[in-house]
Amino acid sequence: MSNILEINELNVSYGGIKAVKDISFYVEAGEIVTLIGANGAGKSSTLRSIVGLVKPESGKIVFNEKEISSIPTDQIVAQGITLVPEGRRVFADLTVLENLKIGAYMRKDSLDEDIKWVYDLFPRLKERSWQLAGTLSGGEQQMLAIGRALMSRPKLIMMDEPSLGLAPIIVQGVFEIIKEINKQGVTILLVEQNANMALKAAHRAYVMETGRITLSGTGKELAENEEVKAAYLGKAKD
Amino acid sequence: MDWISRNLPYLMAGISVGGQYALIAIGYTMVYGILRLINFAHGDIFMVAGLILVYSATVLPMYIAIPLMIIATVFIGFMVERVAYKPLRSAPRMSIMISAIGVSYLLQNLALYVTGGLSQQYPAIPWISDTITIFGTTTKRVTVITPFLTIILVVILVLLIKYTKIGMAMRAASRDFETSQLMGIKINSVVSMTFIIGTFLAAIGSLLFFTNYTGVTPTVGAMPGLKAFVAAVFGGIGSIPGAVIGAFIIGICENIIKGLGWTTFSDAFTFALLIIILIAKPTGLFGEKATDKV
Numbered sequence: 001m002s003n004i005l006e007i008n009e010l011n012v013s014y015g016g017i018k019a020v021k022d023i024s025f026y027v028e029a030g031e032i033v034t035l036i037g038a039n040g041a042g043k044s045s046t047l048r049s050i051v052g053l054v055k056p057e058s059g060k061i062v063f064n065e066k067e068i069s070s071i072p073t074d075q076i077v078a079q080g081i082t083l084v085p086e087g088r089r090v091f092a093d094l095t096v097l098e099n100l101k102i103g104a105y106m107r108k109d110s111l112d113e114d115i116k117w118v119y120d121l122f123p124r125l126k127e128r129s130w131q132l133a134g135t136l137s138g139g140e141q142q143m144l145a146i147g148r149a150l151m152s153r154p155k156l157i158m159m160d161e162p163s164l165g166l167a168p169i170i171v172q173g174v175f176e177i178i179k180e181i182n183k184q185g186v187t188i189l190l191v192e193q194n195a196n197m198a199l200k201a202a203h204r205a206y207v208m209e210t211g212r213i214t215l216s217g218t219g220k221e222l223a224e225n226e227e228v229k230a231a232y233l234g235k236a237k238d
Numbered sequence: 239m240d241w242i243s244r245n246l247p248y249l250m251a252g253i254s255v256g257g258q259y260a261l262i263a264i265g266y267t268m269v270y271g272i273l274r275l276i277n278f279a280h281g282d283i284f285m286v287a288g289l290i291l292v293y294s295a296t297v298l299p300m301y302i303a304i305p306l307m308i309i310a311t312v313f314i315g316f317m318v319e320r321v322a323y324k325p326l327r328s329a330p331r332m333s334i335m336i337s338a339i340g341v342s343y344l345l346q347n348l349a350l351y352v353t354g355g356l357s358q359q360y361p362a363i364p365w366i367s368d369t370i371t372i373f374g375t376t377t378k379r380v381t382v383i384t385p386f387l388t389i390i391l392v393v394i395l396v397l398l399i400k401y402t403k404i405g406m407a408m409r410a411a412s413r414d415f416e417t418s419q420l421m422g423i424k425i426n427s428v429v430s431m432t433f434i435i436g437t438f439l440a441a442i443g444s445l446l447f448f449t450n451y452t453g454v455t456p457t458v459g460a461m462p463g464l465k466a467f468v469a470a471v472f473g474g475i476g477s478i479p480g481a482v483i484g485a486f487i488i489g490i491c492e493n494i495i496k497g498l499g500w501t502t503f504s505d506a507f508t509f510a511l512l513i514i515i516l517i518a519k520p521t522g523l524f525g526e527k528a529t530d531k532v
Contacts, residue, residue, distance in 0.1 A: 085416070091410050
């Protein structure tokens, strides 16, 4: 398999503070890869710099063999990357259907098939098609944010804390969907504080600590790693 | 009949002036909706639109001069955003506000230089400047046309925002720049489009306003600009229907006050209204609730 995304010695700063220090990692086509780590470890900054919302200080971001670290966000999205932002950020005063349509803003072809696809994945959204997105529950908003991202027919979906602020039962559902979307051929880069769920779902994983990648391995390996267990899975070292 | 013919002129003038304020107010409210910027230069662009027609009408026939004036005004509005606001988009909001005040004075002083400070006679525009009589009241045809034209333009605008792709992008961008970018929306085009629509309506507004006015001076944009701004705040800044309704209310109230013989107080009324609204209901009639961004 080929690498769909390659990050090389990426550095990102926010207002003079180095949030990401010299990190390198890759995502293969068809994988679910997760970045786990504590709050403030630089996970979100990594995703935001990949999609061009913050300009990296240095380093290379290669997507589909194309360097994308210095092009504007709309063009990065046009290449086939999308980000489901932290906190969902659905457009509260647009309807559910409009939110889906705006997810496909770049596309000029018919959206009927994709809307049907998303409604099949999330039947709840279909019931609420004409409702304003702001009136949805947190879980429904997360579904909408994922559905909206799917509408651009991305090759790579990045998700920033999709389980944040959701009830455990809903979180379970969100991860089911993530796996389902992946089975249908979309590569996923997932950032999570919920390391337990993320490691179970992911093929490979990286651990981030204060801006650096400190560990990497398959999801299973890291889930069994003693340090990871102690720091992120809430299980003490025996 | 006597009562009507005594009061009708004021009511008609009020509705007409309200329509003109509305066309300017939309520019304020839309720009605020997208950029959270009060575009202090908007009233001056309105004045510049007047001057462009004054000068172009001296050398060109009206049917060329008017479209030319509209295109030139829209171009100026577009350029002001690109040159004076866009580079400051990620700067603190105060900086871009100060830049807007700078543009306002720049335009006024350019106009002062070009006109030599003399009031320029606005050309009579065929048909709409004609005098007509309704219910025994003589007025210019523009007084009657203005409210209808305003409402038609507003309806088109509202449909555009509600049903077109760029309209959807404008609604999205007015709520969340960053997420809009993630959808692949080009923020720069959306912002430019907002300025283009705003200045286009101000250009039409200037055509209607100056036809009923003595002449164009470098500071003539200030008062209607301020009134339109008050209308936008009154209606709830960021809301288009709010700005339109606010503008009509202010236009009508001002003229009723004039009709009662208190002409001196008509401007004071508008600004007193601004203060009262800011105290009693800062979000205006249709303002967005402050519950976004959780």
